[in-house]
Amino acid sequence: MAPAVDGHFAIIAGISLSFVAVKVLGRFITKRQNSPSLPPGPVPLPLLGNVLSIDAQEPWLTYTEWGAAYGDLVFVQIIDEKMVVVNSQHTAEALLDKRSRIYSDRPYLATLEPYGLSINFGFMGYGDEWRLCRRLFHQTFRSESAVKFLPIQIRRAHEMVNNLVNDPQHYHDHFATFSLSVVMSTVYGHDASARDDPLVQNVVKALIPGLAVLTPERALMLKTFPFLLKLPDWCWGSSIKRTAQSSTERINEMANAPFRYVQQHMADSSILVRSSMVAENLRRMETQEEVSNPAFESTLKKAATTATMGSYETTSAILMVFVLAMVLYPDVQKRAQAEIDSVVGRERLPTFEDRASLPYIDALVRETFRWQPIGPLGIPHATSSDDIYEGYFIPKGTIITYNTWSITRDEKRYPDASRFIPERFIDVDGALTGDDPAQYTFGFGRRACPGRYTADASVWSAIVTMLATLDISSAKDDQGKLISFTPTFTTGVVRCPAIFPCSISARSRTHSDLVDCWQTAEF
Ligand code: HEM
Numbered sequence: 220m221a222p223a224v225d226g227h228f229a230i231i232a233g234i235s236l237s238f239v240a241v242k243v244l245g246r247f248i249t250k251r252q253n254s255p256s257l258p259p260g261p262v263p264l265p266l267l268g269n270v271l272s273i274d275a276q277e278p279w280l281t282y283t284e285w286g287a288a289y290g291d292l293v294f295v296q297i298i299d300e301k302m303v304v305v306n307s308q309h310t311a312e313a314l315l316d317k318r319s320r321i322y323s324d325r326p327y328l329a330t331l332e333p334y335g336l337s338i339n340f341g342f343m344g345y346g347d348e349w350r351l352c353r354r355l356f357h358q359t360f361r362s363e364s365a366v367k368f369l370p371i372q373i374r375r376a377h378e379m380v381n382n383l384v385n386d387p388q389h390y391h392d393h394f395a396t397f398s399l400s401v402v403m404s405t406v407y408g409h410d411a412s413a414r415d416d417p418l419v420q421n422v423v424k425a426l427i428p429g430l431a432v433l434t435p436e437r438a439l440m441l442k443t444f445p446f447l448l449k450l451p452d453w454c455w456g457s458s459i460k461r462t463a464q465s466s467t468e469r470i471n472e473m474a475n476a477p478f479r480y481v482q483q484h485m486a487d488s489s490i491l492v493r494s495s496m497v498a499e500n501l502r503r504m505e506t507q508e509e510v511s512n513p514a515f516e517s518t519l520k521k522a523a524t525t526a527t528m529g530s531y532e533t534t535s536a537i538l539m540v541f542v543l544a545m546v547l548y549p550d551v552q553k554r555a556q557a558e559i560d561s562v563v564g565r566e567r568l569p570t571f572e573d574r575a576s577l578p579y580i581d582a583l584v585r586e587t588f589r590w591q592p593i594g595p596l597g598i599p600h601a602t603s604s605d606d607i608y609e610g611y612f613i614p615k616g617t618i619i620t621y622n623t624w625s626i627t628r629d630e631k632r633y634p635d636a637s638r639f640i641p642e643r644f645i646d647v648d649g650a651l652t653g654d655d656p657a658q659y660t661f662g663f664g665r666r667a668c669p670g671r672y673t674a675d676a677s678v679w680s681a682i683v684t685m686l687a688t689l690d691i692s693s694a695k696d697d698q699g700k701l702i703s704f705t706p707t708f709t710t711g712v713v714r715c716p717a718i719f720p721c722s723i724s725a726r727s728r729t730h731s732d733l734v735d736c737w738q739t740a741e742f
Pocket residue numbers: 340341342353356360402525526527529530533534537593594597598599600660661662663664665666667668669670671673674678
């Protein structure tokens with residue numbers, strides 16, 4: 220009988236197991252059916268994902284094409300990384316602004332630590348240290364505080380025009396000096412000399428090679444082969460380690476030298492210390508015992524260095540875009556100069572008090588930010604937990620790339636989008652429209668650019684002063700023939716027009732006299 224019992228038992232057990240298996244399978248299938256899927260996207264290859272389909276030089280062009288094929292949200296697999304590309308302002312706001320609790324992290328970059336770039340809080344993960352850096356930064360650069368820098372910005376713009384008239388060939392260098400001299404004043408109270416300033420040179424020495432290594436390929440290489448940073452000096456391939464070490468040394472010097480400058484000035488009672496982000500916070504640190512000094516000092520140094528890094532390439536790249544537009548669209552330049560002449564006259568230079576009466580200049584500034592965005596993909600965010608948006612599953616740790624380029628190329632919003640047309644921001648009454656590209660060119664949510672008010676004022680003061688005093692046009696060769704060129708752009712953290720031939724000169728005798736006045740004026 221025993222075998223019969225066993226047989227029954229086996230049958231019952233079999234039926235039960237099958238029942239459980241069917242139940243589990245049923246649940247799995249229902250879950251698969253009900254569970255949200257990843258956003259649509261191109262089919263990935265095994266191991267490599269979609270890497271080979273992406274334009275390596277201008278990835279935003281590929282993402283814009285995919286946006287047209289798959290919609291606002293596109294899922295992309297890059298080797299073992301998940302990425303979601305956001306192709307519209309509306310969806311970027313819905314995720315990065317309205318759900319900023321989830322979408323404010325940054326992806327891990329294997330290049331940051333070894334090259335000394337982790338000092339930049341713009342690349343830090345979302346956490347307490349980032350929060351403290353951002354708070355210190357915000358105190359100095361929020362819109363109400365940033366107004367106190369306006370006189371410095373105007374003064375530096377005058378100095379820049381002076382440099383441009385005297386040495387027009389090196390226009391790009393003068394833009395870089397302008398952008399760094401503004402940030403050096405605001406952050407360290409340092410009045411940089413117009414040329415060859417040692418603190419400015421430290422920045423250029425550190426950042427030109429430092430930012431160049433911030434490419435996704437370099438980060439991927441170090442993530443995949445971290446031993447490259449540990450190779451002994453005699454070994455082939457150890458140059459990467461040495462480049463990383465020297466980058467770290469240069470960045471440390473760039474961070475420490477201006478900090479020491481403020482501390483030494485504060486210690487010397489005979490020197491009047493200019494108000495600046497670092498001086499104000501060091502003073503506060505002396506009076507607030509509860510602040511842990513070394514930790515606070517290190518955070519302050521990070522916030523200050525990030526301001527320099529955040530300003531360096533961005534402001535000068537926008538001014539390069541402006542000059543390119545003036546060379547290619549001379550009628551725009553004429554209309555802008557006519558507005559300045561009629562509102563400000565030719566006897567004085569524009570100031571911020573004139574800004575509200577110069578709508579065409581503001582439209583031109585907006586178009587400069589839109590026409591050739593200097594950050595076509597901004598800085599990527601990352602999710603810190605799982606999310607579901609409009610039925611799509613976005614897993615924790617996904618890289619979120621918002622495609623600013625595709626927003627600027629939306630033909631419904633910007634007809635003839637590839638042309639430089641400031642009039643698109645002017646309404647029928649001649650006033651500015653409500654469409655301001657600052658809503659998307661400075662990023663989104665809690666990580667949106669905290670330097671945008673200073674950036675906007677620097678760019679406006681530089682552009683209005685150049686338009687008031689200079690003529691910018693195509694360069695001519697020795698025979699007087701126009702030199703034609705096809706604009707090209709650098710790629711890297713910031714997309715900037717590569718140096719192109721152009722002619723920059725004072726608009727008239729009156730204007731060159733004004734330039735001479737600034738040269739001799741006591742500021
Ligand atoms: C033309 C000028 C500029 C443009 C177009 C620009 C644009 C941007 C963008 C797109 C981001 C990333 C935002 C995001 O992740 O959503 C960013 C971040 C940042 N920018 Fe700017 N920026 C400019 C100038 C400046 C200036 C002048 C400063 C400093 C005074 C600055 C400081 C920063 C900082 C600190 C961050 C990192 C914020 C964080 O991660 O919390 N930027 N900027």
